[in-house]
Amino acid sequence: MAFSALLLAGESLRQNFSKSGQMSLAAAHCAPPNSFNAVDAMLPDWLFPFRLQVAAWREDLPAVRRLVQERFRGVDHLDGDCAAETLNDSDIVLLDSREFDEYAVSRLPGAYWIDPHLEGEALAAELRDLTGGRPAVVYCSVGVRSAALIERAQSALPPNEAARLRNLDGGLFHWANAGGALETAAGEARRVHGYNSAWGRLLAPALRAPD
Numbered sequence: 001m002a003f004s005a006l007l008l009a010g011e012s013l014r015q016n017f018s019k020s021g022q023m024s025l026a027a028a029h030c031a032p033p034n035s036f037n038a039v040d041a042m043l044p045d046w047l048f049p050f051r052l053q054v055a056a057w058r059e060d061l062p063a064v065r066r067l068v069q070e071r072f073r074g075v076d077h078l079d080g081d082c083a084a085e086t087l088n089d090s091d092i093v094l095l096d097s098r099e100f101d102e103y104a105v106s107r108l109p110g111a112y113w114i115d116p117h118l119e120g121e122a123l124a125a126e127l128r129d130l131t132g133g134r135p136a137v138v139y140c141s142v143g144v145r146s147a148a149l150i151e152r153a154q155s156a157l158p159p160n161e162a163a164r165l166r167n168l169d170g171g172l173f174h175w176a177n178a179g180g181a182l183e184t185a186a187g188e189a190r191r192v193h194g195y196n197s198a199w200g201r202l203l204a205p206a207l208r209a210p211d
Helices: 002-021 038-042 045-057 061-071 100-105 120-131 144-156 171-177
Strands: 093-096 136-139 165-168
Touching: 045 061, 061 144, 061 171, 093 120, 120 136, 120 144, 136 144, 136 171, 144 165, 165 171
Parallel strands: 093 136, 136 165
Antiparallel strands: none
């Protein structure tokens, strides 16, 4: 309990420093909602899961998005606020890296499922099979699992192939909260699998699929 309180206090301090020390992005078009700064960069990666849980507990999806971009700095993130044109491009392959039961509830229109646990040669082979060499956007609920998959792919694929993979900032949760289209095998969908009851609170109540 004391550790959680310490994390909350540290996160509050970080946010206050960020607000006072960063240039305003209000006028920028489709700028990331909360780019990480020098304070974030000094925090060790082992704190990431704890900080992520605090953000989820606070139902703060923008903070989750910032933390994912901070943790996975070597991954190319597609801004979730400006993703519609890219996601609707027929030349882009959409890959859903959630568990299959999550994918079955709803997904991005036209998305293929990819096993989120693959690694090494098995991951490289599956990516080549699903994308056929085309650029791909990988997503999950909030961007953690998809970013981790891309990070593993960077070790399994040649750089020119790994560079074709982008992570959807904010994941399916941000997309659905913003009114983005969803589908199932049967057609249009209106609900999203919440992963679990804690993370599901990052979804608008009307979007939460029954447990």
